[in-house]
Amino acid sequence: MLTIYSDTHRLHYGQAELMDGKMQPCFEKPSRADMVLDRVKAVGLGEVRGPDEFGQSPLLRVHSAAYVEFLENAWKEWSALGRSHDALPLVWPVRGLRTDRIPADIDGKLGYFAMDAGVPITAGTWEAIRQSANVAMTAMQEVANGAKSAFALCRPPGHHAAADYMGGYCYLNNAAIAAQALLDRGAKKVAILDVDYHHGNGTQSIFYDRADVMFVSIHGDPMVEYPHFLGFADEYGAGPGFGFNHNYPLPHGAAWPMYEQALADGIRKIQAYAPDAVVVSLGVDTFKDDPISQFKLENSDYLTMGKMIAEIASPTLFVMEGGYAVEDIGVNAVNVLLGFEGK
Numbered sequence: 001m002l003t004i005y006s007d008t009h010r011l012h013y014g015q016a017e018l019m020d021g022k023m024q025p026c027f028e029k030p031s032r033a034d035m036v037l038d039r040v041k042a043v044g045l046g047e048v049r050g051p052d053e054f055g056q057s058p059l060l061r062v063h064s065a066a067y068v069e070f071l072e073n074a075w076k077e078w079s080a081l082g083r084s085h086d087a088l089p090l091v092w093p094v095r096g097l098r099t100d101r102i103p104a105d106i107d108g109k110l111g112y113f114a115m116d117a118g119v120p121i122t123a124g125t126w127e128a129i130r131q132s133a134n135v136a137m138t139a140m141q142e143v144a145n146g147a148k149s150a151f152a153l154c155r156p157p158g159h160h161a162a163a164d165y166m167g168g169y170c171y172l173n174n175a176a177i178a179a180q181a182l183l184d185r186g187a188k189k190v191a192i193l194d195v196d197y198h199h200g201n202g203t204q205s206i207f208y209d210r211a212d213v214m215f216v217s218i219h220g221d222p223m224v225e226y227p228h229f230l231g232f233a234d235e236y237g238a239g240p241g242f243g244f245n246h247n248y249p250l251p252h253g254a255a256w257p258m259y260e261q262a263l264a265d266g267i268r269k270i271q272a273y274a275p276d277a278v279v280v281s282l283g284v285d286t287f288k289d290d291p292i293s294q295f296k297l298e299n300s301d302y303l304t305m306g307k308m309i310a311e312i313a314s315p316t317l318f319v320m321e322g323g324y325a326v327e328d329i330g331v332n333a334v335n336v337l338l339g340f341e342g343k
């Protein structure tokens, strides 16, 4: 399986995140991608290639122009105030506040375009997120040109980013950008299977009223887990999209037997949908030792996960999302890919 990767991700390294009431070192850090790349090479998964440049148009097929413009200019506006530390939002437009105007100042814009504070913006963030989207687009191109599968080793991740907001370490929704690009290249139906521990609220909201993309996600129950405010089982899609959104929230402590049952059901729904391609939001924070997550999957479960995904028998693009047990992130992510290949 071909892997697309770019070292440019290193330009994005947030200093701290607010976690459980205190500022802690960011869990979403460069070594995550290093460990996955090392494992890809160690097992000889296949060729590793750099991304092509796709410019901003694929971003604008999924994200609003105002949001992309904000991402491009945020650091300039922040640092113009003499601030050299990471940009972070501090106020958000919750119920009853107005969002019909975009604020003029950077502090207002940061809150307007974010769902939480887990999105530090640094001098290199724009370049890193653009390249992460190019990585997804390049791997997508491989699948669109007939490859059975490809791996987009994206960093930063993307599935919490919606059309016009960032959150949870995500800025541009790599998986959504790739899924839309597959449709733009002739696919009639694309399924997105999100196996990250956290609900892909951004991906769900982007395609929620559409029937040409089916979204299936298995994740920590939002009643007790981030992102808290989306990802419940009664979210089936809206309008033409009704019936094309399937959420499987699972309780803290879920291990493989419970996970497998949900995955098998989600895969059955995707098989019935008969997509022209599948995009997998591959997060491995479902691992038993993940520092911020509460599922109990083991290293070997990821081989089975990959094998099950292969049974959809559709061209498949794997897009890297989360996973914070850095020692195991490489083994777990690549196990899904090896399982998919029947190894």
Ligand SMILES: NCCCNCCCCCC(O)(O)C(F)(F)F
Pocket: 019, 020, 028, 118, 157, 158, 159, 160, 168, 169, 170, 196, 197, 198, 226, 283, 285, 292, 321, 322, 323
């Ligand atoms: N007490 C737990 C607080 C959790 N705070 C933020 C979690 C963000 C998860 C990001 C991710 O893993 O879903 C992604 F794939 F996007 F990277």
Ligand SMILES: [Zn+2]
Pocket: 196, 197, 198, 283, 285, 322, 323
């Ligand atoms: Zn996650």
